[in-house]
Amino acid sequence: MIDKHLLKLRARDVISAEEEAFIRGGVSGSAKVPRDTVVVRAFDPIHTSNILVSGIACRLKDLGNGRRQITELHVPGDFTDVHGFSLKYLDHDILALTDCQFALVPHAHLQEMTERHAHLTRVYWFGTNLDAAIHREWALSLGRRDATARMAHLFCELYVRLELVGLVRQGAYDLPLTQVELSDCLGITPVHTNRTLQQLRSEGVVEFRSGQVIVHDLAALEAVAGFDPRYLYLQRMQR
Amino acid sequence: MIDKHLLKLRARDVISAEEEAFIRGGVSGSAKVPRDTVVVRAFDPIHTSNILVSGIACRLKDLGNGRRQITELHVPGDFTDVHGFSLKYLDHDILALTDCQFALVPHAHLQEMTERHAHLTRVYWFGTNLDAAIHREWALSLGRRDATARMAHLFCELYVRLELVGLVRQGAYDLPLTQVELSDCLGITPVHTNRTLQQLRSEGVVEFRSGQVIVHDLAALEAVAGFDPRYLYLQRMQR
DNA sequence: CGAGGGGTTGATGGTTGTCAAGGGCTGTGG
DNA sequence: CCACAGCCCTTGACAACCATCAACCCCTCG
Numbered sequence: 001m002i003d004k005h006l007l008k009l010r011a012r013d014v015i016s017a018e019e020e021a022f023i024r025g026g027v028s029g030s031a032k033v034p035r036d037t038v039v040v041r042a043f044d045p046i047h048t049s050n051i052l053v054s055g056i057a058c059r060l061k062d063l064g065n066g067r068r069q070i071t072e073l074h075v076p077g078d079f080t081d082v083h084g085f086s087l088k089y090l091d092h093d094i095l096a097l098t099d100c101q102f103a104l105v106p107h108a109h110l111q112e113m114t115e116r117h118a119h120l121t122r123v124y125w126f127g128t129n130l131d132a133a134i135h136r137e138w139a140l141s142l143g144r145r146d147a148t149a150r151m152a153h154l155f156c157e158l159y160v161r162l163e164l165v166g167l168v169r170q171g172a173y174d175l176p177l178t179q180v181e182l183s184d185c186l187g188i189t190p191v192h193t194n195r196t197l198q199q200l201r202s203e204g205v206v207e208f209r210s211g212q213v214i215v216h217d218l219a220a221l222e223a224v225a226g227f228d229p230r231y232l233y234l235q236r237m238q239r
Numbered sequence: 240m241i242d243k244h245l246l247k248l249r250a251r252d253v254i255s256a257e258e259e260a261f262i263r264g265g266v267s268g269s270a271k272v273p274r275d276t277v278v279v280r281a282f283d284p285i286h287t288s289n290i291l292v293s294g295i296a297c298r299l300k301d302l303g304n305g306r307r308q309i310t311e312l313h314v315p316g317d318f319t320d321v322h323g324f325s326l327k328y329l330d331h332d333i334l335a336l337t338d339c340q341f342a343l344v345p346h347a348h349l350q351e352m353t354e355r356h357a358h359l360t361r362v363y364w365f366g367t368n369l370d371a372a373i374h375r376e377w378a379l380s381l382g383r384r385d386a387t388a389r390m391a392h393l394f395c396e397l398y399v400r401l402e403l404v405g406l407v408r409q410g411a412y413d414l415p416l417t418q419v420e421l422s423d424c425l426g427i428t429p430v431h432t433n434r435t436l437q438q439l440r441s442e443g444v445v446e447f448r449s450g451q452v453i454v455h456d457l458a459a460l461e462a463v464a465g466f467d468p469r470y471l472y473l474q475r476m477q478r
Numbered sequence: 479c480g481a482g483g484g485g486t487t488g489a490t491g492g493t494t495g496t497c498a499a500g501g502g503c504t505g506t507g508g
Numbered sequence: 509c510c511a512c513a514g515c516c517c518t519t520g521a522c523a524a525c526c527a528t529c530a531a532c533c534c535c536t537c538g
């Protein structure tokens with residue numbers, strides 16, 4: 001069930017058989033939730049964290065006045081809320097953007113990990129730091145890239161992250177979001193999202209249609225985005 | 240030297256005398272750097288992390304074409320780059336925005352901490368998760384708040400964070416940044432920063448002048464910002 | 479005294495937001 | 509089987525926020 005999660009971990013560090021067993025042993029159950037479900041509500045106390053097994057989820061901050069910002073998209077293999085273990089509550093919702101399956105990990109298990117598995121603790125600490133690096137790149141996009149570059153950059157990021165877990169085929173990947181949800185990632189209005197998508201499509205760079213991203217020209221997409229993947233920390237650590 | 244750092248830690252968790260000794264024992268030296276110094280350069284390998292003792296520093300992402308985005312401001316007591324311990328290099332610069340003093344902590348010491356001090360490891364893990372929460376709030380600002388609210392929100396955040404380490408007096412605190420640097424926090428141009436500052440000043444809410452932030456009406460400032468401090472996780476944990 | 483950094487102001491333009499309407503598709507129930 | 513609701517996408521007209529460009533002021537410092 002959490003094979004993709006291990007794939008993601010092993011892309012960046014060495015996980016021993018014993019550590020793998022410990023991780024697998026920590027999964028206390030699983031949950032299937034339909035599209036548009038709030039999996040974890042902001043500010044609620046929590047005692048379990050969720051590994052995304054399948055589907056697309058996100059971290060969503062809601063201003064209440066109708067304005068909302070997605071601060072990260074989650075792909076299969078992601079630990080959507082390990083940070084909940086140390087924070088005790090989240091400052092944002094975890095929302096399933098499509099039908100999703102999650103593997104559940106009690107915080108007690110993470111507590112035990114910190115007591116007895118120093119290396120694994122560092123691996124998951126790294127994981128939350130990677131999330132923070134993604135947040136920073138999004139802040140850069142939101143602050144200093146125009147709508148076109150911002151959108152291209154998001155498509156580049158997802159390309160890399162999904163390829164890591166084997167979900168890119170022939171330069172295309174599934175992303176069954178609405179244009180409204182995409183807007184909430186990019187900090188623009190749905191109308192402008194629509195027009196930006198049309199522009200990228202007409203230039204033959206990338207297409208977003210019927211829940212799929214089809215990259216026609218990856219080099220061009222990266223150029224439009226100004227994409228530099230180093231913020232995703234893709235090299236494996238030497239232990 | 241790192242009293243403010245301990246103040247910050249103890250605001251959110253219980254630190255034993257033994258743990259305090261371990262932290263203090265980890266400081267291998269200190270560094271004084273003048274304004275505008277890059278303390279840690281993006282993508283350089285690193286083996287030491289820095290606790291900010293005095294001054295204001297930031298995390299800065301540079302697009303190269305003149306566009307740059309500050310993703311977090313650091314105040315005295317902050318561990319500006321603990322995340323460098325697990326990431327091995329940073330995806331952004333650490334820049335001293337004023338004359339700064341830092342306490343240096345070798346990564347070997349943090350490594351030892353993860354092996355022998357599980358609770359302290361959780362404390363510092365929490366710390367990086369708090370940074371990520373701040374990143375998310377900034378992403379929300381950059382994506383969904385207008386310039387006025389964004390600026391007000393930043394002043395609110397700094398008010399809380401500086402108060403925690405005893406650096407707010409009579410509703411005012413030092414913030415010796417230029418308007419250009421403030422612009423790089425807010426994702427707007429210096430010209431617009433200037434006009435937004437004038438607006439907030441003329442409304443009697445807050446004043447930013449000669450390196451000081453003077454809050455005239457905190458309630459109004461928080462209202463303009465839509466400020467909710469819960470993302471700063473101010474309650475102390477019960478161990 | 480001149481250079482340079484920082485701040486201020488005015489005029490103008492562009493990216494993006496807002497408002498409003500309509501089209502296509504899907505699912506459902508009469 | 510058709511009517512209709514609802515969601516999603518698309519388009520056009522217009523407005524607003526913010527960027528750009530350019531100039532000027534003030535202060536400090538060599």
